[in-house]
Amino acid sequence: MRRPAGRASYTYAVARGFDPAQIAGLRGVDDTKVYLVPYADIVAAVSSVPLAEFDEAALRVKLERLEWLEAVARAHHAVVDAVAACSVTLPFRLATVYHGDERVTEVLRQAYRRFRGALDRLAGRVELGVKVSTDPEAMISAAPARTSGGVPSPASPSPGKDYLRRRREQHRQRDDAWRQAAAVAERVETTLAELAVDTRHHRPQDPRLSGARGENVLNAAYLVDAERAEELATAAKGLDRQAPGARVEVTGPWAPYSFALPDEALPQGGDGRVGPA
């Protein structure tokens, strides 16, 4: 084993082989140097991390520290991103760690046909994220003057009634925004499904603490041929502001995170995991 003592191989992604010079200088988690572990015509993007920082005990504690998690998540994503700019890429889930490069090679060998199949399916394609949310504030500003009711009329004989009327109005506007967003989401789905190769629905992002003003109604990912990505993004953007209560947001292009392999397509050890070396 030519495994440096106390080191582990953090694996970011598998890709169709490419010139390692293209990622020269790329740094990954913990500011470690990223390199390629080849097998046949595919490669894994890997960096050597201190085992003590990435073993079970360390991960269990650190995954709960949001600063650490954010740093690792962004570093992981940056490597996936850089590799995806070079070649068709299959991103791995965060913190996939092996006891040395030999183990990485072993996994590439075991899952080669699945990886190749997935890479072929994803070649020349990208993922775009599309979120549809309600925009209650836009509803209010778009509402007719009679419902603008922020300040009670000083002449009003009944401030209590004014208050209740305003509350009712706010509820109505929120319901309207939701209905509009749902309708827009439906239009997004029909329109984009024609342009996309595949679709995944993620759970809506929670609005309570997100700082987002509205409610997330649709959180979808579209796999699209790279040359149609622009068209899809434009189509999605075209549906933004079609209704005053609905916002459409496009993110990406992403490496095809949402279209990676299903779990059952991968080799597993006897206990459902690939055992340690």
Added chain:
Amino acid sequence: MTEPSRWQTGRLARPYGQSSSANLADVLERVLDKGVVIAGDIKINLLDVELLTIKLRLLVASVHTAKELGIDWWERDPTLSARASRDDLADENRRLRERILTLEDAGAAP
């Protein structure tokens, strides 16, 4: 073997690398929830991670704001933090030990 850059036209013509500015919630959603889920040699309890994602979905976007405000309740909430739940257990142990001592003392006294 090497693919040409796939961003050649129009508004989307930017290298992948630019998305490092991507929204943290969007990034976490992908790196924790999506991607190839393949067992590594280091076993993280995926259930924990999934649970964590749920918590994060609630917390992540607000965490910076919250920290600025000095709010860090999740770090002490035993359902949200393994550290806090360990602290809780330690606390409970300590209380039980004290209770036993009290009972023993009471038993010895009369």
